Amino acid sequence: MIQTDIAILGAGPGGASTALKLSHLGLPCVLIDKADFPRDKVCGDAISGKVTTLLHRLDPAIMARFHGMSIQSDVWGMRFYAPNGKRVEVPFPIKSEAGHAPGYVSKRIDFDQFLIDEVRRRPDIQLHLNKEISSFKRQETGWRLQTADGDFTVNCRLLVVADGAHSRFSRTIAGLEKDTAHHAAALRAYYRNVGDLSERGFIELHFIHDITPGYFWIFPLPDGMANVGLGMRSDILAKKGLNLKETLRWIIEKHPTISERFKDAELIGKVHGFGLPLGSKPRPISGDHYVLVGDAGHLVDPITGEGIGNACYSGFIAAELAEKCVQENDFSAARLQAYDIRVARVLGSEMALSYRLQKLLAYPRVVNFMARVVAGNQRMMQVLSRMYADFDLRLELARPWFWIKMFFTGKR
Template identity: 50%
Template sequence: MIETDICIIGAGPGGAATALKLDQLGLSSLILDKATFPRDKICGDALSGKVITVLNRIDPGIVDRFVALGEAIDVWGVKFVAPNEKEMDLTFWSKDSNTKDQIPGYVAKRIDFDNFLIDEVKSKERIDLHEGVKIDQYEKVEDGYIISDKSGKFKVKTKILIDSSGAHSSFARKIGGIEMDPRHYAASVRGYYENVTGFEEGNLIELHFIKDFLPGYFWIFPLPNGAANVGVGMLTSVISKRKLNLKERMLEIIEENPKFKERFKNAKLVDGLKGFGLPLGSKKRILSGDNYMLVGDAASLIDPMTGEGIGNAIYSGVIAAERARDCLNENQFSKEYLKAYDQRVYRVMGKELEISTYFQKTLFYPSLFNFIASRTSNNKHLREILSCAFMDIDLRGRMRNPFFWMKLIFNLK
């Protein structure tokens, strides 16, 4: 049996960031993944400003090293298309002066991005990575957890367990008590296409809110070499109620909508359509207990409006690493002590998740959504603020105040 102070289950972005942050703090960790990398993860593949900012805080050179690999396309904005087809482009550069003075977001296939993070993990002596190990059993012992694979041959005893094993985490369900709640969970389908046309200058990622498909959305994200990541997402409760087949609906949207039909007329689907779940952060959960913390999708931290979860997975990993350091320094591992982890996660992300939950609710009311989209597309100042917010974490902080939004939308002084 391996004995360690900190063990991380799952080496996706959440787990990898936790290990990298621990390394930056001078702490060793053991990290396990059932997969052997490179491995795919079904995703929209969009890396927002939050991903870039938080990764650069862990290591100022890390994003440059990834971009240098040439596997990511730089994204200079987001196009929202309202049910009334009104388009709202939030760009991170001024089209008038054509200056790109902010940093962009990126779209990169997860097989590449996650493998890059794993290569970073492998380069650190303090991180002990084990691939191809699926953890199935968890036993609480007095001073931590003993976890093992199905055979019981691979066993780890750890003082602190960090679970970042994603949307289907059995630890989060069995020990953390996080049940799948269809009102706070979405299902999504994703396909890789070649030869989709009609992308805007600046490689904008596109979120289309289609009248007949609300409260769901259809996305088209550009990838390097003329490829695109295309998908649909919808709340699970609505899918069950309407008995929807997401794969069929996605193909219908492409074939029946004249705009998409034209853009996809020479497009080829590569490797079929694949589905996966999104545990949304539209409901507050308990994220820690005696000797453990939940990170990323295991903690249900996905933005309910946009489906963005990589940024919060990485950010929660950083917070978990810092709390783990405190635990070891103070020799405190109780759920009372670890509550500070939950408090900090929700202090950082809670308001933003709340705001997104409000916006998600507008998807049930197309005329309200249309109203907000019209207000925004006619208001240059509001568009600029929202654009900056994609990259600027401090501005996202100001956006937590509801008056900030009221002033902007209703143009109050």
Template identity: 50%
Template sequence: MRHVDICILGAGPGGATAALHLAAAGHKVLLIDKAVFPRDKICGDGLSGKVISELRRLGPEVLSRLSASAAQVPSWGIDFFAPNGRRLSVPFKPRYNPATDAPAGHVIKRLDFDDFLVREVRQRPEIELLEGVDVAQHERTADGRWLLRTAEGEALVSARILLVANGAQSVFARHVAGHALEPAHHCAGVRAYYDGVQGLSADNFIELHFIKDFLPGYLWVFPLPNGQANVGVGMLTQAISAQKVNLREKLAEMLDTHPALRERFRAARRLGPVRGFGLPLGSKRRPISGNGYLLLGDAASLIDPFTGEGISHAMVSGRHAADWAGRALAAQDTSAAFLRQYDAAVYRRLGQELRLSHWLQRLLQFPALFNFVANRAANNATLAETLSSMFLDLNLRERLRQPSFYVKLLFGGK
């Protein structure tokens, strides 16, 4: 059995980011994942500007390696399609020039992106990576450490502090941290890959379609290399239950019949099965730490309630988790009271944006109001820039604190 100071469960974006920051600070880390990489992860596959910012914090060479990868395409923004069909194009970067500017976003399959991060992890001698190891039991010992076991009860690791980044289905998050599945704060989705979709943006804008008969859900189309696209739908679990929606059937129906989609998908070919997944949303603030542990990313229920984007929030939480794990070890204090400062740091960074996204999510219940916001945004620089800022690492949080911002948001202005 290994005895370590820091153990991370899950080598996805949150866990890998935490491990890399800890290694850079000189800490030895044990990183465990039940999968063997490369492995697939069901996702929309978009990397927003906030992801770019987090990659840059890992080192400019990391971002350069990603940008040079043939597995990604640069993406310059988002096309929102309102229920009335109005398109609102929101660039990640105002007045961008694809010929000269560094990409403001990327689209890359999670199979490739997560493997990219794991390859970065493998280059660090401070990190020991164990793949294909499923931790099933978690026990707090009398000396304040975490004892991790397999399903058969074999003792694997004793750790002073545990960073839990093992995803939306985390047993630890449910059974130890008490994160129950709440249908009002949980989204279900299905995704498939397609080839031959017509009308994709020349600048690889990702598409979010808010279709009247599918609200409060949405359909997405994300362009990928080699003419492929990630196509899927997501809806609040509460609404799925109330409306008795079959997401797989609804996806096929909309692609076949919706006026904005049917011609574009007439000659498209689906590559592989339609796969489903669940997303615990950040529309409710939850405790994300406790005695000797920190929750990261999807395990911390930090997914954006409006867009379903979770990669950047996982990486943000990974960076802060590395910081506070290091501080806890230096202070020789891994108590819940000390680690609660991690919660404060994460919600300082993400809390106001999550609240804004929750507000936008609730707009989906009122198509006429959503149409109004989309129409206003097309002629309101402040509102359009706000939507853009949600996907960047701009100082949106400071503006959200200013009363004048809301005047401009409601009544227009620069």
């Protein structure tokens, strides 16, 4: 039996980030995952500047090791395709620490293994893989976690739940049930030799008429590979009666412009589906002696589908609060409410804005109008470039009057 102040369930980006932050704060922890690593994780594979900024500030040597590898492609901007086919390229001039790219695309099998290797560098993190917890028992001083065979038991005062979108603890104990209006279904496939990929490392978002407010994506990877996928909000998907896999196949094989780019492309492996619990609905993400991190806390961005950045950010917040809880010997639900409050302040406003934009992008004519405003409007292009790091500018994008003003400014 293991006795610890802090146990983390799930060793993906959220759990690994929590453990690394705790270690740098001088707090030992136990990190548990049901899988062995390296292991694949179905995802869009995009890594935002949130992740790299947090890791660099934690220890610049972590990102130095990351940049010394060849598991990532740099992201310097985005290509947006409106339903009418209009293409708008938005560069990201904002550089991260040490002048590196503001974002990356890296297969999760590689990036998650990188984080596990970083965890293994820290002697105060006990890493236990291949341990599937089947029992959660509430005790006076915290939680008891146990495998089905009873051979592995952990008693902890604080449980950090970071075991992803299908977290049993989140669903059955914390009460975060799936809500199709705040959930997305997505598919991911790996292709080689997709045509006309950006030489400047731009990722692509295609807003196709029949799947808005969802989108089709192409994210370039190293070695001529690309992460290709399609996602849509679950309730809208059901309302439209679409088969996501058939829709993805149609786009790749028959879409008037996209199919040409796939004529020489090769599908590597299978098409895999995954669910995204969106952060567009406020939910309680803590309770007596526990907090929910990342996808387990339904913290996926409602418009981009990004989960890695919010998982790492919420993990850092959980670790900083855990330090105070240990010092105060207080892991009560009342004390841990501070976690909900800070996550809402730091991430909640972003996700609320994304939800507003998601609803705006549900109308193809609106997306076409927005693309028309941006095309050839240098002032608008500068605004979009700066919005990557400026929340106040992103807030403007959800206001119709902003687009009307920019339209007339552009005409002049």
